[in-house]
Amino acid sequence: MDQLLGNRRAIALLVGPALVIYTAVMLVPVFWSAGYTLTAGNAITGYRFTGLANFRELLSDPNIRTALWFTLRYAVVLTIGQVLAGYVLALCYVFVLKRASAVIRTLVFFPVVLPTVAVALMFQNLFAIAPVNGPVNSFLNLIGYHSVDWFSSAGHAFWIIVIMDIWRSMGFYAVLLYAGLVDIPETTIEAARIDGATGWRLVRHIVVPLSFPVLLSAIIFSINGTLKVFDSILALTNGGPGNATTPLTLYMFNTSFSYGEYGYGATIALLLTVICLIVTVTLYRWSRVDQSEAL
Amino acid sequence: MATAITRKPTEGDSVARRASSKAPRRGRGRFARRLPARGLTALLLVVVVYPLVWLFLGSVKSQADYLNRPTFSLPAHWMWGNYKTAWVTGSLGLYIRNSVTAVLPSLVFVIVLGSAAGFALQAMRWRLRRPTMLLVLAGIMVPSQMILLPLFTIYFQAGLTGTLWPLIITYTATGLPLTVFMMATYFRAVPHEVIEAAAIDGAGIFRIFFSVAFPMARNAILTVALVQFFFMWNDLLIALTFTNSNNLRTVQVGLLNFTGEFGSIQYGPLFAAICVTVFGTLIIFLALNQKVMKGLTGGAVKG
Numbered sequence: 023m024d025q026l027l028g029n030r031r032a033i034a035l036l037v038g039p040a041l042v043i044y045t046a047v048m049l050v051p052v053f054w055s056a057g058y059t060l061t062a063g064n065a066i067t068g069y070r071f072t073g074l075a076n077f078r079e080l081l082s083d084p085n086i087r088t089a090l091w092f093t094l095r096y097a098v099v100l101t102i103g104q105v106l107a108g109y110v111l112a113l114c115y116v117f118v119l120k121r122a123s124a125v126i127r128t129l130v131f132f133p134v135v136l137p138t139v140a141v142a143l144m145f146q147n148l149f150a151i152a153p154v155n156g157p158v159n160s161f162l163n164l165i166g167y168h169s170v171d172w173f174s175s176a177g178h179a180f181w182i183i184v185i186m187d188i189w190r191s192m193g194f195y196a197v198l199l200y201a202g203l204v205d206i207p208e209t210t211i212e213a214a215r216i217d218g219a220t221g222w223r224l225v226r227h228i229v230v231p232l233s234f235p236v237l238l239s240a241i242i243f244s245i246n247g248t249l250k251v252f253d254s255i256l257a258l259t260n261g262g263p264g265n266a267t268t269p270l271t272l273y274m275f276n277t278s279f280s281y282g283e284y285g286y287g288a289t290i291a292l293l294l295t296v297i298c299l300i301v302t303v304t305l306y307r308w309s310r311v312d313q314s315e316a317l
Numbered sequence: 318m319a320t321a322i323t324r325k326p327t328e329g330d331s332v333a334r335r336a337s338s339k340a341p342r343r344g345r346g347r348f349a350r351r352l353p354a355r356g357l358t359a360l361l362l363v364v365v366v367y368p369l370v371w372l373f374l375g376s377v378k379s380q381a382d383y384l385n386r387p388t389f390s391l392p393a394h395w396m397w398g399n400y401k402t403a404w405v406t407g408s409l410g411l412y413i414r415n416s417v418t419a420v421l422p423s424l425v426f427v428i429v430l431g432s433a434a435g436f437a438l439q440a441m442r443w444r445l446r447r448p449t450m451l452l453v454l455a456g457i458m459v460p461s462q463m464i465l466l467p468l469f470t471i472y473f474q475a476g477l478t479g480t481l482w483p484l485i486i487t488y489t490a491t492g493l494p495l496t497v498f499m500m501a502t503y504f505r506a507v508p509h510e511v512i513e514a515a516a517i518d519g520a521g522i523f524r525i526f527f528s529v530a531f532p533m534a535r536n537a538i539l540t541v542a543l544v545q546f547f548f549m550w551n552d553l554l555i556a557l558t559f560t561n562s563n564n565l566r567t568v569q570v571g572l573l574n575f576t577g578e579f580g581s582i583q584y585g586p587l588f589a590a591i592c593v594t595v596f597g598t599l600i601i602f603l604a605l606n607q608k609v610m611k612g613l614t615g616g617a618v619k620g
Contacts, residue, residue: 026516026521026522027440027441027442027512027522028441028442028443029441029522030443032437032441032521032522032523033437033441033443035523036433036434036436036437036441036526037433037434037437037438037449039430039433039434040430040431040433040434040493040497041434041449041453043430043486043489043490043493044453044456044490044493044494046490047464047468047486047487047489047490047491048456048459048464048490048491048493048494049452049456050467051463051464051466051467051468051471052459052463052464054467055463055464055465055466055467058466058467065466065469065470065473065474066473114357118353118354118357119354119357119358120354122354122358126358126361127610128603128606128610129361129362129365129366130361130365131602131606131609131610132365132366132369132599132602133365134613135547135551135598135599135601135602135609136551136594136595136598136599137550137551137568137569137572137594137595137598138551138553138569139553139569139572139573139594140572140591140594140595141595143572143575143587143591144368144372144591144595147375147584147588148368148371153384154383154384154385154388155388156388157367157368157371157388157389160387160388160389189364189365193365194613194614197610197614198614201614246458249460250460250461250462252553252554253551253552253553253554253569256553256557256573257553257573271460271462271554274462275462275554275557275558278465278466279558284466284470287466288466290462291460291462291463291465291466292463294460294462294463295459295460295462295463298458298459298460299458302458
């Protein structure tokens with residue numbers, strides 16, 4: 023048996039192909055890309071060594087500050103927004119809709135599987151002002167307000183991106199958190215009710231603490247995804263107005279492929295990766311400590 | 318009460334059922350009790366479904382109809398021709414063919430390679446098992462931006478630009494970490510006795526993998542394949558980077574540049590194109606919704 027499961031040739035044949043592709047297309051390029059940070063140029067013109075010039079530029083580039091600030095603000099706001107929306111929905115599934123929730127769960131999950139570009143184009147037209155009012159502005163007119171040009175100011179554009187991404191993801195987080203809520207033993211809830219906890223107090227003191235682990239993994243997953251946001255912003259605002267809604271990912275993409283500056287693009291990519299690494303490791307450590315204390 | 322405790326909670330409605338037990342049981346309490354549930358359902362319907370209905374109605378309106386009549390109105394004439402315009406003039410047909418050509422081979426590669434690796438990492442015994450697993454897991458965190466530039470250089474030097482191979486290779490590689498991880502988790506559920514029995518019957522390790530473990534994980538494979546399908550089909554970044562000509566565009570890239578095909582925005586065909594991509598994915602989702610929901614959320618908790 024041990025001989026069979028320890029067969030080296032078999033292991034190599036099973037793991038080998040996956041590992042070779044993974045190494046060649048992901049691992050090696052990560053370090054290769056890190057090497058590009060010391061150069062200027064691109065794939066077509068070739069590269070020349072420039073030392074730490076890219077990092078000096080990174081520190082003094084005002085666009086980096088805008089992009090970094092936008093990325094962090096977006097990650098925090100959207101994480102709070104989508105996890106909260108998902109949690110409220112999950113609570114509704116469990117306590118308000120009860121057994122009828124299966125259909126609603128599926129329905130609210132719809133937007134999760136839709137192509138981001140299609141959703142973004144739809145939102146552009148939902149919030150449109152020209153050449154014709156979209157449903158949102160039409161509704162505003164109906165209740166006596168003026169139409170708003172949603173995409174012309176940085177503040178409005180930011181919130182529309184957030185609204186769209188919450189619309190896209192709330193069903194996902196609702197199902198994720200619902201799984202955590204239904205794991206709470208019925209007897210615990212019953213005991214709390216007998217002790218007089220109802221409504222908000224029940225949620226605050228019993229349900230939230232008991233579903234904390236799954237809430238935490240939802241937050242970690244959310245931050246990880248939102249730091250890498252690209253599709254929805256490119257398709258909805260393309261970073262505008264100006265560069266007010268440009269995250270690091272999009273700035274890196276434009277620097278590399280619109281301006282052909284691979285060296286500086288790789289430097290931005292490295293910054294993004296380091297941020298993701300720090301945030302993931304920190305949250306992971308923190309969640310470990312937190313859960314072991316709770317036990 | 319005793320039955321309530323010993324009974325194994327099914328599906329998880331237990332909390333919900335208890336939650337209702339305190340509510341008043343007679344008279345007009347019944348209506349009042351249902352009111353929040355109905356209100357909530359209606360609200361969710363408006364928020365989630367109305368935009369899609371509006372989208373569909375827009376796809377069968379003429380340009381003048383869309384621009385001049387109120388946005389909430391029904392189409393004056395049902396212009397089904399918009400779909401044909403989107404498909405032919407807007408090249409949606411070509412884009413969908415490109416997406417299928419890029420995604421299907423990637424999906425096959427990712428499943429075959431990923432489940433083989435997942436099996437070896439979970440069921441077999443070797444020294445570097447854990448480090449290899451961690452190495453693969455690290456790939457889940459790395460942003461795609463970090464590998465794009467070297468890959469572009471490689472594909473350019475290898476003369477692969479101008480084909481769909483860059484997409485297939487990149488999708489396969491970026492899909493592997495999560496696939497390997499999820500498959501390894503599923504193979505843990507294959508009882509060790511089954512593998513042992515097969516071995517005693519004289520099956521080699523490849524026989525065990527292909528005739529025992531792989532079929533036993535059939536459900537899991539479908540789930541993982543669905544998750545990967547949605548990731549690849551909806552991808553924009555990789556497709557945008559590696560498709561440099563109109564003939565190679567995938568659905569997402571094509572949709573992004575859709576208005577460019579006509580000079581000015583033609584709302585009917587644009588909405589028709591969005592509808593095709595939206596309702597296409599919805600049909601797949603509706604057919605397999607439990608698997609999709611389980612798969613997508615499962616990948617999140619563990620990853």
